[in-house]
Every structure is written in C-alpha cells, then in structure tokens.
Amino acid sequence: MTELAIETHGLTKRFRAQTAVDGIDLAVPRGSVFGFLGPNGSGKTTTIRMLLGLVGATAGQARVLGGDMPRALHDVLPRVGALVEGPAFAPFLSGAANLRRFDAADRHAPPATRADRVAGALDRVGLAHAARKKAGAYSLGMKQRLGLANALLMPRDLLVLDEPTNGLDPQGTREVRSLIRSFAADGTTVFVSSHLLAEVEQLCTHVGVMSAGRLVAQGTLEEFRRSGESRVEVVTPDPGPARATLERLGLATDATGPAHDSDAAASDALVTARFTADDGIDAGAPTADAIVVALVADGVRVRGFAVRRTSLEQRFVELTGEGFDVVA
Structure with a gap:
C-alpha cells in the first residue's frame, strides 16, 4: 500500500x-x-x-x-x-x-x-x-x-x-x-x-x-x-465493413462522413468510433494494433488510422466547467 x-x-x-x-x-x-x-x-x-x-x-x-x-x-x-x-x-x-x-x-x-x-x-x-x-x-x-x-x-x-x-x-x-x-x-x-x-x-x-x-x-x-472519451478514426473506402468490425470489437461508432485528409481519395470515408478508458483501448482490449489487425482481417482497406485522445484541457473543462482557466 x-x-x-x-x-x-x-x-x-x-x-x-x-x-x-x-x-x-x-x-x-x-x-x-x-x-x-x-x-x-x-x-x-x-x-x-x-x-x-x-x-x-x-x-x-x-x-x-x-x-x-x-x-x-x-x-x-x-x-x-x-x-x-x-x-x-x-x-x-x-x-x-x-x-x-x-x-x-x-x-x-x-x-x-x-x-x-x-x-x-x-x-x-x-x-x-x-x-x-x-x-x-x-x-x-x-x-x-x-x-x-x-x-x-x-x-x-x-x-x-x-x-x-x-x-x-x-x-x-x-x-x-x-x-x-x-x-x-x-x-x-x-x-x-x-x-x-x-x-x-x-x-x-x-x-x-x-x-x-x-x-x-x-x-x-x-x-x-487516459481518462475521458477518445476516438478511433479510420479512413477507408469500405465504411460499412469498417463500422461492422469496430462494433464487433465493442466500440460505439458515429455517423460516417467524408475523409478530409489531403491524401484521401474521393471514394474514401472517415469512420469514427468512441471509447473510454473503462471500456476501450486503455482497458486492455482491444489495443490500437488489434483494431488494425481486425480491420485488415475483415477485408477493410485501411488508408488511414488514428486514435484521438481527449486532451487534458478538455478533460479538466469537463470536470470543472467552462470557467476553468486552462491558459498558461
């Protein structure tokens, strides 16, 4: 102790x-x-x-x-x-x-x-x-x-x-x-x-x-x-299968939108899923690597992948309200 x-x-x-x-x-x-x-x-x-x-x-x-x-x-x-x-x-x-x-x-x-x-x-x-x-x-x-x-x-x-x-x-x-x-x-x-x-x-x-x-x-x-809500972002021309894979892994998917990456093709879509430290990547399952492996195994063409974690600023504002001074 x-x-x-x-x-x-x-x-x-x-x-x-x-x-x-x-x-x-x-x-x-x-x-x-x-x-x-x-x-x-x-x-x-x-x-x-x-x-x-x-x-x-x-x-x-x-x-x-x-x-x-x-x-x-x-x-x-x-x-x-x-x-x-x-x-x-x-x-x-x-x-x-x-x-x-x-x-x-x-x-x-x-x-x-x-x-x-x-x-x-x-x-x-x-x-x-x-x-x-x-x-x-x-x-x-x-x-x-x-x-x-x-x-x-x-x-x-x-x-x-x-x-x-x-x-x-x-x-x-x-x-x-x-x-x-x-x-x-x-x-x-x-x-x-x-x-x-x-x-x-x-x-x-x-x-x-x-x-x-x-x-x-x-x-x-x-x-x-590691706390708070974070997002998985997948750029792929296969949004339907990508959503199915992410949901099978226990992640809550959001609405699919266009990919804004300058390197993305016109046919590419951005698929996002949300997770928290209690039920997602940081809880030990699935890891970021495991998500990519699962997507590829399911035939999803992955053109881009990222995990966007909640910033400390966002987390503290969530806890204390918008009036919190987070500026150095």
Whole structure:
C-alpha cells in the first residue's frame, strides 16, 4: 500500500450557510508532486489552510505526514514548508534580514548555522545577488522566490505551495519549476495548488481536481491522460465493413462522413468510433494494433488510422466547467 503524505476523510469546511469544502477524501503519496487543480474559488486554499491547521475543519479528518491535524500541529509543522496566498515580508528589511527573522522564530532552527541557512536558501532560489536589497523594492516574482526561500530554510518532508509561479516571468517560471523538480528528486513531497493546467502538466506526477468545493477526480497524471472519451478514426473506402468490425470489437461508432485528409481519395470515408478508458483501448482490449489487425482481417482497406485522445484541457473543462482557466 502506498504511504501517504496527506490523507483526508470527509474533510469539510462551512462558513455559515456556505460550504467551501465539501467532504473531500484526498490521498497524496509520499514523494509525489501533487497538483491540486481547480478554478479560483473552488476550495483549494481553504483546504490547504485546514491541512496546515490555520483554520479548523467543520467535519472530517486530516492526516499530514502521519499526524492527525490539528492535534499533531507542533510535531508536523516543523517538517512542512509552506507558501500560501503569496508571501508577506517586512518591506523595510532586506531579503536576507526577513529570512533571518523567520528563521529566528523557528524553535527548531539552530542559531549557530542561521547565516549559512539563509545564504543557502537565497542562493537556491536565485536571489543571492539581491540578499541586501530591501524587500519592498523586490518585484512580485522576486517576492515569490523569497517566499520559496523561506520555505526552504530547514529540511522539509513536505512543501505546500499555493500558486508558486504567480507573478513570475517565463524565465522565473522555468526556474521555479526546476526547483520544484529538484525538491521531489531529493525525496520531498510537493503539494502544488494551481489553476493553470500547463503548470501542472509540466510539474506533477499526481493530480486532484476541485470544483465548487468538491474533489471531482484524483489520480496519477497518466491516468488523467487516459481518462475521458477518445476516438478511433479510420479512413477507408469500405465504411460499412469498417463500422461492422469496430462494433464487433465493442466500440460505439458515429455517423460516417467524408475523409478530409489531403491524401484521401474521393471514394474514401472517415469512420469514427468512441471509447473510454473503462471500456476501450486503455482497458486492455482491444489495443490500437488489434483494431488494425481486425480491420485488415475483415477485408477493410485501411488508408488511414488514428486514435484521438481527449486532451487534458478538455478533460479538466469537463470536470470543472467552462470557467476553468486552462491558459498558461
């Protein structure tokens, strides 16, 4: 059984008449980069605040790094680095001075090595050159990096990052993505909240999708790539036999239309069939190769063949609605 860094059961948060988080069951494997996706206002940040003990749950349970939250708060939080709802720093202090203040507030951080920890964290996020610059003069992207540096002052088993690339230019975004990958390579579990599909595609091994306070789906990124409805497309001058073969294989065929491929002959038709991961190719029968073999065996002249899978963008829109921001 996979060991979990974060586990919730029926986790719920209500604010008077409004249910912000509605009975979610999260399962975040240790060592994963878990993308927590959903539109703004879907309950992601409220969930994170409950996981970190910043707000109490109305109902349900949450376990973080094996400890029941918030009861195990004092044992768990020293092992967690977090950047939630954007970084906040004293604007009149330098970046290094801000980190020294945060480090000094950590009762588990040895004072003798504070200077080395601060310098190392700043260097890791690319801010060594701005260590003495006042935080008030930092750009939004630099403040975001300083927030990451704060989360890295001590070794962490879990990093919780809320919109970690917010405000970063393309180069800064690439650097932060590289940092997150390096954290995971070192064995740290990274929990990334985002509303940007492209960010999650490039970063994450696992995904959970929130919509209107509910966890509507979760699993590995590959499972999401294979989920949803996809299509088999066959270009052939034998549409009738092709349809018969596809239906014999258990695929639901659509109306036959003209082939739009520039290489297709005038007599060619496009035959399409739909399948899902539960009942089609990805369930193990039939495979794409098996479909082509069956078509040829039945005397169908195959001029073109393709499997068109539902894109991640389409899948997330299906789960969360048209209002989901899927643009990087």
